[in-house]
Amino acid sequence: MEKKTKKIKKEITLDDLALRMERGFEKGSKDLDDLALMVGKGFNEMGERFEQVDGRLTNLEKGVEDIKTDLSRRVHIFDHKELEFRVERLEEKAGIAHKKYKTSL
Numbered sequence: 001m002e003k004k005t006k007k008i009k010k011e012i013t014l015d016d017l018a019l020r021m022e023r024g025f026e027k028g029s030k031d032l033d034d035l036a037l038m039v040g041k042g043f044n045e046m047g048e049r050f051e052q053v054d055g056r057l058t059n060l061e062k063g064v065e066d067i068k069t070d071l072s073r074r075v076h077i078f079d080h081k082e083l084e085f086r087v088e089r090l091e092e093k094a095g096i097a098h099k100k101y102k103t104s105l
Contacts, residue, residue, distance in 0.1 A: 091098040
C-alpha cells in the first residue's frame with residue numbers, strides 16, 4: 001500500500017512573496033551580468049580576428065601590387081623586344097647595317 005503524504009499548505013505572506021521575487025531578480029541580474037561578460041568577450045575576440053584578417057588582406061594587396069609592377073615591367077620588355085625586332089627587319093630590307101646595342105632591360 002502506498003503512503004499518502006500530506007502536503008502542508010502554508011499561507012504566503014506579502015513579505016514571503018517579496019523575498020522570493022527579490023531572489024529571482026538577483027539571480028536574473030547575475031545571469032544578465034554573465035551574459036554581458038560573454039558578449040563582451042566575444043566582441044573582443046572578433047575584433048582580434050578582424051585585425052588578423054585585415055593584416056592578411058594588407059599583405060595580399062601588397063603582393064598584388066608587386067605582381068602588377070612586375071607584369072608591367074615585363075610588358076615593357078616585350079614591347080621593347082618587338083620594336084627592336086621590327087627595326088632590325090626594316091634595316092635589313094633597307095640594306096642598312098645595324099649595330100646591336102646592349103640594353104639594361
